[in-house]
Amino acid sequence: MAGNPPILGSEPGVVPRDKVYTLLLRMPLIDSNGDEITRSLQLNQECNPILTSLDPLSPPIDPLDVLVMTSFSDFLFLSDASPLLRPSFLFFIFSGILVGYLFVGWFRSRKKHSLCPPGPSGVPILGNIFHMPTEASWITFSRWGEIWGDIISVRVLQQPIIILNSASIATEMLNKKSAIYSDRPTMMMGGELAGWKNMLALTRYNTHGDRFRKYRRYIHRVLGTPASIEKYYHVEEEETLRFLRRVVRDPDDVQQHIRKSIGAVVLKISHGYNVQDSNDPFVDIADRANAQLSCSLAPGAYLVDLFPILRHVPEWFPFANFKRTAASWANTLNDVIDLPFDFVKREMFAGTAVHSFTSDLLQEDLDFNEENIVKWAAASLYSGGADTSVSTIHSFFLAMVLYPEVQKKAQAEIDRVVGNDRLPTYSDRENLPYVEAIISEVLRWKPVAPLGLPHRVMKDDVHAGYHIPKDSIIIANIWQFLHDPRSYHDPEEFNPERFLPTGTRAPEPDPRTVCFGFGRRTCPGIHLAEASVYLFCARALATLNISKIVENGVVVEPVCESTSGFLSHPKPFRCNITPRSPKALGLVEVAL
Numbered sequence: 001m002a003g004n005p006p007i008l009g010s011e012p013g014v015v016p017r018d019k020v021y022t023l024l025l026r027m028p029l030i031d032s033n034g035d036e037i038t039r040s041l042q043l044n045q046e047c048n049p050i051l052t053s054l055d056p057l058s059p060p061i062d063p064l065d066v067l068v069m070t071s072f073s074d075f076l077f078l079s080d081a082s083p084l085l086r087p088s089f090l091f092f093i094f095s096g097i098l099v100g101y102l103f104v105g106w107f108r109s110r111k112k113h114s115l116c117p118p119g120p121s122g123v124p125i126l127g128n129i130f131h132m133p134t135e136a137s138w139i140t141f142s143r144w145g146e147i148w149g150d151i152i153s154v155r156v157l158q159q160p161i162i163i164l165n166s167a168s169i170a171t172e173m174l175n176k177k178s179a180i181y182s183d184r185p186t187m188m189m190g191g192e193l194a195g196w197k198n199m200l201a202l203t204r205y206n207t208h209g210d211r212f213r214k215y216r217r218y219i220h221r222v223l224g225t226p227a228s229i230e231k232y233y234h235v236e237e238e239e240t241l242r243f244l245r246r247v248v249r250d251p252d253d254v255q256q257h258i259r260k261s262i263g264a265v266v267l268k269i270s271h272g273y274n275v276q277d278s279n280d281p282f283v284d285i286a287d288r289a290n291a292q293l294s295c296s297l298a299p300g301a302y303l304v305d306l307f308p309i310l311r312h313v314p315e316w317f318p319f320a321n322f323k324r325t326a327a328s329w330a331n332t333l334n335d336v337i338d339l340p341f342d343f344v345k346r347e348m349f350a351g352t353a354v355h356s357f358t359s360d361l362l363q364e365d366l367d368f369n370e371e372n373i374v375k376w377a378a379a380s381l382y383s384g385g386a387d388t389s390v391s392t393i394h395s396f397f398l399a400m401v402l403y404p405e406v407q408k409k410a411q412a413e414i415d416r417v418v419g420n421d422r423l424p425t426y427s428d429r430e431n432l433p434y435v436e437a438i439i440s441e442v443l444r445w446k447p448v449a450p451l452g453l454p455h456r457v458m459k460d461d462v463h464a465g466y467h468i469p470k471d472s473i474i475i476a477n478i479w480q481f482l483h484d485p486r487s488y489h490d491p492e493e494f495n496p497e498r499f500l501p502t503g504t505r506a507p508e509p510d511p512r513t514v515c516f517g518f519g520r521r522t523c524p525g526i527h528l529a530e531a532s533v534y535l536f537c538a539r540a541l542a543t544l545n546i547s548k549i550v551e552n553g554v555v556v557e558p559v560c561e562s563t564s565g566f567l568s569h570p571k572p573f574r575c576n577i578t579p580r581s582p583k584a585l586g587l588v589e590v591a592l
């Protein structure tokens with residue numbers, strides 16, 4: 001090979017096709033004297049590397065001397081001018097490396113895996129990848145429980161996953177040993193590429209423990225006890241009233257009305273922001289961001305979550321749509337983080353800010369880092385609080401359509417305790433045990449997060465005699481805990497009575513011990529969620545009749561299914577909603 005061939009990318013037009021291909025190295029190669037040897041690497045037709053020194057007079061360098069210093073990822077491919085650089089070739093090299101990597105991982109993990117909990121047997125290297133359900137995983141995991149027991153292990157590629165099918169095992173493991181079970185796995189698509197990793201729900205406990213504790217401390221100060229929620233009761237009361245009014249005027253879009261009102265409650269608490277009646281920019285963008293997060297967390301939706309190495313694929317690469325999607329999600333996320341925060345700062349500057357999570361914390365003398373933590377903690381409230389309570393309240397409406405006798409009983413209790421001259425308030429709650437039992441039953445019947453959020457164990461552990469390898473993902477099958485016939489009689493049935501003790505029967509377990517998660521990751525919004533769900537349900541029962549639609553004399557059965565994402569919602573269903581009486585309508589229409 002004569003002379004110095006041009007470096008691809010700098011002069012792509014003069015590349016001698018099919019003769020020699022030059023790749024730029026991401027890092028220059030340095031010899032033992034610290035001198036730079038070369039910035040490029042060439043491949044001859046047989047793909048053998050030729051390294052040309054920076055000094056044109058010195059002979060070519062033996063690649064064996066220096067190639068060990070590089071790795072595949074150190075090469076920056078600059079041209080598609082040659083067959084070697086075409087996507088098919090890159091794909092071939094890439095696949096080879098991937099298979100090698102997986103094989104070594106599989107070989108190493110094989111022995112340890114034999115001590116893990118039982119589970120469906122997988123295939124070499126890929127493990128149980130083909131067993132993993134993509135729809136309603138909680139049902140499949142429950143069925144596996146019937147075969148392999150309460151603690152199951154599977155492996156997806158090299159990733160061990162432990163599935164818990166018993167509430168007591170989850171409590172023993174995730175609550176009692178929370179010091180090692182509180183991390184989250186890396187979520188490559190949503191967390192790393194789109195940037196959600198800074199939200200509390202995805203924050204790593206292992207590597208970002210300080211940040212995690214600050215988030216939790218700040219949120220605890222504002223929402224940590226039932227008493228701390230009391231100062232937001234007026235917000236809940238106003239929003240439930242707006243909600244009822246919207247439902248009475250437009251009963252066909254109840255889910256949208258719930259979403260808007262719950263969004264308004266959370267934004268008021270997190271940023272002191274008053275939501276507009278329609279097309280509110282903050283609610284719209286936050287809902288879009290939440291939908292994107294939910295999409296990114298759906299198991300198996302993105303290959304990059306299974307093959308994290310794919311994150312290095314450049315955006316222009318064929319099949320790299322996920323990179324472009326992640327970039328667009330990152331933009332939505334930036335808006336959701338920055339816009340409401342900037343709003344608070346503007347209001348504070350103008351002296352018109354009202355009390356809120358963000359404005360209260362910004363009163364303190366915070367440095368840039370602390371301010372950033374407040375900003376993300378406030379956004380974490382919205383992302384954690386909006387969709388969850390919406391799903392629970394929507395499930396309540398579904399239950400009332402399907403179980404009219406339950407509705408009548410609750411209305412009778414409200415009429416007896418509250419009367420019909422006013423709406424129920426928080427002070428009535430302790431005198432409304434049947435309404436309280438309905439709320440417990442909704443939380444049990446259709447849990448919002450059927451598999452919670454995944455935990456990750458930070459150390460090797462032994463639990464119930466099984467080896468739980470460090471870095472395993474732990475999935476608590478909350479749906480199964482709440483539908484376990486060992487704890488709940490006739491679990492598919494919506495039956496609030498199960499929570500009311502009789503002379504001969506103790507109440508069944510309170511779903512709150514599991515439906516809000518475990519250990520140091522337990523939902524920090526539990527008291528706010530409880531307050532919202534209670535008031536929305538009690539006031540809806542006091543003022544509305546919710547029933548099946550009758551069309552041409554035929555009763556239309558509502559759809560009674562749930563969506564499959566990591567947050568599960570009732571699928572859209574039709575129902576008939578009317579004011580209970582002219583007096584109830586008057587209470588709803590009262591001026592705010």
Ligand code: HEM
Pocket residue numbers: 200201202203266380381382383384385386388389392448449452453454515516517518519520521522523524525526528529533
């Ligand atoms: C019915 C309503 C709700 C349910 C059933 C629910 C359930 C859950 C569950 C299961 C988790 C995961 C816990 C774990 O990893 O073990 C969680 C986390 C979380 N929830 Fe809730 N939640 C609800 C409402 C709320 C509300 C109203 C807020 C805030 C205003 C909120 C904020 C959060 C946050 C920030 C996390 C992440 C905590 C962390 O990772 O440390 N949630 N929730």
